[in-house]
Amino acid sequence: MREFRINSNDAGQRIDRFIRKAMPELSLSQIYKYIRTNHVKINRKRPKNDTRLVEGDIVQLYIREEDLSARKSDDTDLTRKVNITVVYEDENILLCDKRPGIVVHESEGAKTNTLIDDVKAYLFQTGKYDPSKENTFSPALCNRIDRNTGGIVIVAKNAPTLRVVNSLIKSRAFSKYYLCICCGELERTSGILKNYILKDEDTNKVKVYNYRVPGSLEAKTEYRLLETLNGYSLVEAKLITGRTHQIRAQFAFVGHPLVGDSKYGRRDRGENAGRSYQALYSYKLKFDFSESAEHLEYLRGKSFCVKKVDFVEEFGFLTKIK
Numbered sequence: 580m581r582e583f584r585i586n587s588n589d590a591g592q593r594i595d596r597f598i599r600k601a602m603p604e605l606s607l608s609q610i611y612k613y614i615r616t617n618h619v620k621i622n623r624k625r626p627k628n629d630t631r632l633v634e635g636d637i638v639q640l641y642i643r644e645e646d647l648s649a650r651k652s653d654d655t656d657l658t659r660k661v662n663i664t665v666v667y668e669d670e671n672i673l674l675c676d677k678r679p680g681i682v683v684h685e686s687e688g689a690k691t692n693t694l695i696d697d698v699k700a701y702l703f704q705t706g707k708y709d710p711s712k713e714n715t716f717s718p719a720l721c722n723r724i725d726r727n728t729g730g731i732v733i734v735a736k737n738a739p740t741l742r743v744v745n746s747l748i749k750s751r752a753f754s755k756y757y758l759c760i761c762c763g764e765l766e767r768t769s770g771i772l773k774n775y776i777l778k779d780e781d782t783n784k785v786k787v788y789n790y791r792v793p794g795s796l797e798a799k800t801e802y803r804l805l806e807t808l809n810g811y812s813l814v815e816a817k818l819i820t821g822r823t824h825q826i827r828a829q830f831a832f833v834g835h836p837l838v839g840d841s842k843y844g845r846r847d848r849g850e851n852a853g854r855s856y857q858a859l860y861s862y863k864l865k866f867d868f869s870e871s872a873e874h875l876e877y878l879r880g881k882s883f884c885v886k887k888v889d890f891v892e893e894f895g896f897l898t899k900i901k
Contacts, residue, residue: 588716588738600715730861760858761835
């Protein structure tokens with residue numbers, strides 16, 4: 580028998596989904612069979628598949644040990660040396676500054692040295708996360724940033740925060756601002772780029788159109804020119820929509836690809852300027868809630884900014900980050 584006491588990070592889940600997370604070695608059909616055959620109890624009572632868990636509940640699984648022998652575990656090295664830059668942190672969220680070249684998740688091409696591994700190790704070493712006290716939850720990244728783009732990543736430190744932040748992201752309750760360096764001098768000091776983006780899954784690249792084509796999605800980016808220098812433009816871009824490679828593809832489409840962008844720029848025109856990755860940084864995040872943010876209401880209207888973006892200084896721009 581296995582027994583779990585439901586804590587605040589487990590509460591609110593359906594029993595079938597809780598078991599799926601707590602016992603990943605069990606198939607979904609096995610879980611439903613065990614619930615149906617009275618091998619699963621909550622507070623010594625038989626639940627339904629969709630019974631919701633409450634903090635303090637005792638879940639008992641009367642399951643054969645041979646079915647549990649292959650139990651999977653998180654093999655993250657929590658004692659590893661980490662080097663993350665914290666932009667902001669409280670009891671619910673962590674905003675960290677991801678450096679270019681770092682992969683956020685293992686599924687995106689790296690098995691070690693990912694951002695989420697560093698975050699777990701950092702929280703463990705500072706006494707803010709103990710996997711031995713959790714049944715199903717571990718700190719989670721709420722947004723992703725491409726490997727070669729830097730910027731602010733939101734980390735949920737508990738399950739209620741993860742739920743609320745994911746809901747707020749879906750309702751576009753965050754304003755994300757990027758700094759980028761474009762090749763050439765922009766014709767207008769501000770404006771909105773509006774067109775349509777079609778993603779090619781095979782090449783992981785997008786095409787931009789001025790008109791809607793089958794499968795395309797509308798893309799809108801608000802921008803303002805901050806400074807021009809030596810044939811380059813320092814631009815602040817605010818995402819209105821959030822499509823794949825949106826900023827990179829849209830500026831390339833209007834003739835001003837980002838410096839260092841090997842995917843959408845043109846190396847034969849010297850647009851890399853000696854850089855190995857695109858000059859693009861998600862440097863500022865604002866909490867623009869229009870709906871209830873529940874226990875995160877204290878963040879309403881607040882904005883957070885990284886302290887430094889290397890390429891701004893490297894190119895000699897005088898604009899101060901704020």
